[in-house]
Amino acid sequence: MSIAQNLQAFTCPLPLRDYPNIVMGHGGGGKLSRDLVAHLFAPTFDNALLAPLNDQAVFALNDARLAFTTDSFVVKPIFFPGGNIGELAVNGTVNDLAMSGARPLYLSAGFILEEGFALDDLTRVVYTMGQAAKRAGVQIVTGDTKVVEAGHGDKIYINTAGIGIVPDGVNIAAQNARAGDAIILSGAIGLHGIAILSQREGLRFDSEILSDCAPLHDLVAAMLAITRDIHALRDPTRGGIASALNEIADAAKIGIEIDERAIPVPRDVASACEMLGLDPFYVANEGKLIAFVPDEIAPRVIEAMRSNPLGLDATIIGHAVAQHSGMVVARTPIGATRIVDMMIGEQLPRIC
Amino acid sequence: MQSLDSFRDEARVRAVMEQLARVATREWILMEVCGGQTHSIMRYGIDQLLPKQIELVHGPGCPVCVTPLEVIDRALAIAARPDVIFASFGDMLRVPGSTTDLFQIKAKGGDVRIVYSPLDALQIARDNPGKQVVFFAVGFETTAPANGMAVFQARREGLKNFSILVSHVLVPPAIIALLGDPENRVQGFLAAGHVCAVMGYREYEPLAEKYRVPIVVTGFEPLDIVNGILACVRQLEAGRAEVENAYPRAVLREGNVAAQKLIAQVFEVCNRKWRGIGEIPASGWRLRDEFRDLDAEQKFDVGDLRVNESPLCISGLVLQGRKKPNECVAFGKQCTPAKPLGATMVSTEGACAAYYRYARHTFAVVSEQ
Numbered sequence: 001m002s003i004a005q006n007l008q009a010f011t012c013p014l015p016l017r018d019y020p021n022i023v024m025g026h027g028g029g030g031k032l033s034r035d036l037v038a039h040l041f042a043p044t045f046d047n048a049l050l051a052p053l054n055d056q057a058v059f060a061l062n063d064a065r066l067a068f069t070t071d072s073f074v075v076k077p078i079f080f081p082g083g084n085i086g087e088l089a090v091n092g093t094v095n096d097l098a099m100s101g102a103r104p105l106y107l108s109a110g111f112i113l114e115e116g117f118a119l120d121d122l123t124r125v126v127y128t129m130g131q132a133a134k135r136a137g138v139q140i141v142t143g144d145t146k147v148v149e150a151g152h153g154d155k156i157y158i159n160t161a162g163i164g165i166v167p168d169g170v171n172i173a174a175q176n177a178r179a180g181d182a183i184i185l186s187g188a189i190g191l192h193g194i195a196i197l198s199q200r201e202g203l204r205f206d207s208e209i210l211s212d213c214a215p216l217h218d219l220v221a222a223m224l225a226i227t228r229d230i231h232a233l234r235d236p237t238r239g240g241i242a243s244a245l246n247e248i249a250d251a252a253k254i255g256i257e258i259d260e261r262a263i264p265v266p267r268d269v270a271s272a273c274e275m276l277g278l279d280p281f282y283v284a285n286e287g288k289l290i291a292f293v294p295d296e297i298a299p300r301v302i303e304a305m306r307s308n309p310l311g312l313d314a315t316i317i318g319h320a321v322a323q324h325s326g327m328v329v330a331r332t333p334i335g336a337t338r339i340v341d342m343m344i345g346e347q348l349p350r351i352c
Numbered sequence: 353m354q355s356l357d358s359f360r361d362e363a364r365v366r367a368v369m370e371q372l373a374r375v376a377t378r379e380w381i382l383m384e385v386c387g388g389q390t391h392s393i394m395r396y397g398i399d400q401l402l403p404k405q406i407e408l409v410h411g412p413g414c415p416v417c418v419t420p421l422e423v424i425d426r427a428l429a430i431a432a433r434p435d436v437i438f439a440s441f442g443d444m445l446r447v448p449g450s451t452t453d454l455f456q457i458k459a460k461g462g463d464v465r466i467v468y469s470p471l472d473a474l475q476i477a478r479d480n481p482g483k484q485v486v487f488f489a490v491g492f493e494t495t496a497p498a499n500g501m502a503v504f505q506a507r508r509e510g511l512k513n514f515s516i517l518v519s520h521v522l523v524p525p526a527i528i529a530l531l532g533d534p535e536n537r538v539q540g541f542l543a544a545g546h547v548c549a550v551m552g553y554r555e556y557e558p559l560a561e562k563y564r565v566p567i568v569v570t571g572f573e574p575l576d577i578v579n580g581i582l583a584c585v586r587q588l589e590a591g592r593a594e595v596e597n598a599y600p601r602a603v604l605r606e607g608n609v610a611a612q613k614l615i616a617q618v619f620e621v622c623n624r625k626w627r628g629i630g631e632i633p634a635s636g637w638r639l640r641d642e643f644r645d646l647d648a649e650q651k652f653d654v655g656d657l658r659v660n661e662s663p664l665c666i667s668g669l670v671l672q673g674r675k676k677p678n679e680c681v682a683f684g685k686q687c688t689p690a691k692p693l694g695a696t697m698v699s700t701e702g703a704c705a706a707y708y709r710y711a712r713h714t715f716a717v718v719s720e721q
Contacts, residue, residue, distance in 0.1 A: 021459035031690055274356070276468065277442075277700070329713055333360040334574045336397020338710040341689075 027350075029238025029284075030343030034247075052251065054173050055096040055234070058166055065168075067102035069093060070161035076350040078125065078155055081195045082210030085158055086125035088286060088352055090132035090140075091215045092237070093162040098217035099233040099289065101172045101224055102164030104136060109143040109160050114153035125156060136215040138162070164217075169228040174251035177232040179322040182298035183258065184291040186219060186305060187212075187313040189241055190269035193283035196351055197276070209268050214287030219310045223291065226304045232292040235285070237352055239343045242281040244290055245328045246342040249320075252292075256328040258318030258340070282343050284351045292320060359573030365401070368578040373403040376585050381407045381537050383530070383673050384580075385523060386492075386544030387414030387701025388572050394706035396574045400714065406581065409537070409673035412526050413544050415491040415519075416443045416699035417671060418626040421659040423519045424449040427488050429654040430517065431457045431464050436652075437480060439473035440488040442466040447698045450660040470495075470502035470516065477506070477514035486648045489516040494546045496520055496637060497611035500618035503639065503646050517648040518638055521624055523547050524555050525635035530672060531563045538673055540584040542570040542577070545599040550615075552607025556595045564593045571599040618643060627695060628668025665694035670703050677707040678715050684708060 025032040042050060049057040056069035071092045078085040090107065097104040109129065113122065133140050140160075191212040198209060216235060223230060232252065236244035241263070249256045265273075265280045273280045287310060293301050298316055305311030318330075328340040358364070384390060390410045393399055399408055412418055428449045431438035438454070445454040445466065458464040463483070467473050470487045477485035489499040499516060506514040523544060530536055543556060548569045556567045566587035570580030580598040587594060597603055615637070624636025639647045664682040669675040677683050677696070687693040689705050696702035 019456070019459075021456060023455045023459045025455065324713055327713060332396045333357075333362060334365040334396050334398065334401065335362040336400040337713065338395060338397050339713055341709050 024349045028343065030243055033238075034342070052173060052175055054100070056100050056102070058100050058102075058173075065166040067097045067100040067164045067166050068161070069096040070159065071096055072157060072159045073352060074154070074157050074350050075196065075352050076154060077196075077199050078121070080199045080211055081208070082191075083213040083286075084125055084128055085156060086127075086129035087132045088213055089158040089160045090129050090136060090138070091213050091286060092352060093160040094136045094138060094215040094217055095235045095286075095289075097162050097164035098215070098220045099172070099235055100164075100166055101170035101220060101230065101233070102166045102217075103221070104138045104162055104164040104217055107133065107138050107140045107160050107162045109140050109158060111143070111145045112153055112157040112159075113145065113147045114155050115147055115150040117155045122156065132215070136217065167224065167228075170224060170230075172230050172233050174232050174234065174248045177248050177252035177254055177292040177320055179254050179320050180295055181231055181292040181320040182295040182316050183245075183256065183318045183320065184293060184298060184302060184305070184314055185241065185263065185317045186216075186289045186291075186311045188264040188266045188269070189236070189285055189288060190265060190273065190280040190283040192237075192286040193240070193351055194269050194272045196284075197272070209266070209272070212285055212287035214310055216287065216289050216310060219289065219305060219308045222304045222308045222311070223301050226300050227293070227297050229297065230291055230293050230301075234290045236288060236290055237284050237286060240280070240282040240284060241290060242279070242328070242340045243343050245340065248290075248292065249328055250326050252320070253325050255321040255324035255326070256318060257321050257331070258328065259331045260333055261331075262315060262317045264313050264315065281340060286352065295319065356573060359575040360396070361575065365398075365574050365578055368575065368582055369401050369403065372406065372578065372582050372585060375582065375589055376403055376405045377589060379405045379407065380539055380585055380588050381409060382540045382542060382581060382584055383409045383411045383538040384542040384570070384577070385411035385413040385527065386542075386547070386572075387417065387699065387703070388546065389542060389544065389570065389577060390414070390703050391701050391706050392572050392574065392577060394710040397711070398574055398577055399711075402581070406585065408581075409676075410670065410703040411541075411673055412530075412626065412629060412671040413492060413523065413547075414671070414696065414699050414701040414703070415495070415521065416447055417667060417695040417702045418521055418629065419444075419447070419490050419519045419695065420625045420627045421450060421661060423517070425659060426649065426654050427517055428452055428454065428457055430486055430648060430652050431462050432460075433484075433652070435484050437463045437465060437476055437483045437485045438488070439465045439467045439470075439476060439485060441468075441490075443699050443701075444488055444490065446692070447695050448692060450658075470499050471505075474502045474505060474511070474514060477511055478509075481513060483513060484651070485514050486652075487514075487516045490519045492521055492523055492544065492547050493551045493615075494544075494549075496615045496619060497550060497608070500614045503618050503643055504614065506646055507643065515646050515648040515651045516639070519624075520619065520637035521626065522621075522635050522637065524559060525632050526626070527556075527559060527567075529629070529632045529635070531559070531565065533672070535674060538565075540566040540588055541568070542580045542584060543567050543595075545569055545571040545576070545602055548599070548603045548607065550608050550611050552605050553595050553597060553603065554605060560593050560595045566593050567595045569595070569597045569599050569603050571602065626671070628665075628671050662693040667694035667696040667704065670696050677704040678712075680704070684712060
């Protein structure tokens with residue numbers, strides 16, 4: 001069969017046929033991104049490790065279980081309140097490893113630089129990456145540099161890949177979440193997205209909100225010290241907690257019920273969202289996690305999380321249920337219910 | 353000013369619901385005019401808590417939804433031009449035209465930018481003197497002052513590269529059209545608080561009197577909405593038909609007089625076609641003749657456009673409150689927010705999108721997954 005015929009042969013070509021060109025939403029972490037992965041990448045690269053579509057692949061090599069992941073960073077602006085693209089590139093990949101329970105070990109760093117980009121700025125970015133790697137206890141052991149003509153990139157794009165070791169007895173994956181699980185959120189949402197937005201050119205919105213960009217593997221280690229029985233973890237980056245919860249509901253074939261009032265939204269984030277017509281549930285975070293754990297051990301897990309500086313506000317936001325499989329339903333502030341849907345397209349482009 | 357949280361308080365909302373249950377002795381059908389209110393009703397699940405005898409039907413007050421397809425196509429034709437920067441509120445980007453949408457124009461190299469205010473578009477024009485900057489000025493009376501201000505400033509600064517594509521619509525003529533329809537079922541209206549914040553509510557007084565229908569100026573938070581419903585039902589039960597202000601923290605009877613003056617300087621009333629409803633006399637604003645050089649429709653000859661509506665879409669009936677979104681055969685099947693057939697499924701203020709996004713667990717629909 002020709003490539004064209006193969007392309008026709010996908011299980012459901014509809015979402016791709018709707019868009020003859022890539023639109024920004026394909027990179028937004030919502031439904032369009034998911035369609036692209038599910039209908040193009042996954043069936044083409046077809047293998048058992050990729051199929052679960054977690055943020056990392058976990059596999060055995062000799063006696064060790066390794067986690068392996070990669071992530072690209074195109075955030076705009078590259079310097080933002082509370083961090084920069086370099087720090088994000090290290091922490092983002094560290095967190096993708098940590099969400100499998102892995103202890104991150106080694107990272108690669110690939111740089112795509114635009115002709116004319118100020119070396120001072122590159123130095124700041126690289127220096128922060130070094131600091132972030134030290135903080136996370138990982139080494140950046142290999143890398144690559146490419147330069148594109150002025151106008152063909154936007155200052156700097158970074159790709160990082162990472163490898164970590166998954167401790168024995170740990171088996172964390174979205175599809176392992178079960179009805180009855182308590183859902184724990186590690187802290188307040190919306191900080192990274194609103195911090196970026198406050199810096200964006202053209203949006204004259206003044207805010208002191210700092211990105212929550214941070215490595216989460218120590219927090220995960222503290223949780224694993226209490227129990228190995230953590231079912232699923234996600235760091236709700238692009239698409240926010242709404243998309244992360246929908247992905248887990250979908251992967252595990254469970255329903256999810258959350259209480260809107262239990263979800264910590266900082267007052268500044270809430271007002272910024274009111275002003276801009278955004279829903280904080282869809283705004284990106286870079287230093288938060290969502291955990292699915294058996295209900296009976298949830299209080300002890302939360303206690304352990306609260307002893308870590310990144311988990312001080314950890315709290316139960318809801319439960320996994322057997323009903324309405326694949327659907328996230330929230331109890332609204334006035335005591336009714338509503339669906340919390342997967343994001344369509346994107347809310348804010350180039351957030352990470 | 354109280355914090356918004358107090359307007360979303362379960363106990364306070366329930367207390368009003370209990371009063372409502374005591375006051376309403378029979379069935380009443382009310383329409384919330386504004387899409388922002390529809391969104392709030394579905395977002396918070398207000399409809400689930402209402403006493404059974406109160407039915408809400410959703411009105412035409414979603415500017416994205418009622419913008420005619422030919423205007424969308426005109427916008428797309430202008431946005432695709434290489435000499436143009438096209439600025440729009442984010443909601444308009446996903447509205448399907450006959451063949452494409454603004455996102456896809458952008459993907460093919462069109463310079464389409466999301467702005468939060470027409471004054472941001474004006475700034476883009478100042479910063480890009482070599483480009484024509486066009487702002488897509490859709491909306492009800494609420495957005496007219498800012499659009500008028502952008503035009504006013506562009507004229508004052510002598511900016512030659514700024515124009516707006518106008519599709520302004522007005523609430524009172526739409527209410528008249530609905531009430532004049534022999535199939536009308538609506539017995540009371542919740543008027544749109546933000547529109548009234550600009551225009552005041554004097555213009556509704558003759559309507560309430562002529563058509564013997566209560567009109568209650570209503571806000572957007574859950575407590576505002578249930579208070580608006582309660583006020584409306586009290587009038588109906590008492591046989592009264594008056595204009596009442598249940599949103600006094602934002603609305604005065606006179607409205608914002610300075611904004612009204614600016615609007616009158618820049619815009620004039622015209623007939624306007626509403627998507628899915630048809631032409632309503634004197635239901636829109638266009639730029640006055642003296643501002644025609646700032647009118648994108650005059651500036652860009654995009655020719656006669658032939659439009660092509662989906663035969664399945666019943667958005668017109670939804671916008672008139674004659675059908676609920678879940679009564680459409682395409683709802684949640686051929687038509688979802690990811691692949692909308694009509695504008696009511698696109699905008700966050702569209703009734704179909706609100707039903708799909710927030711409430712499809714409350715009625716049986718085959719989801720697209």
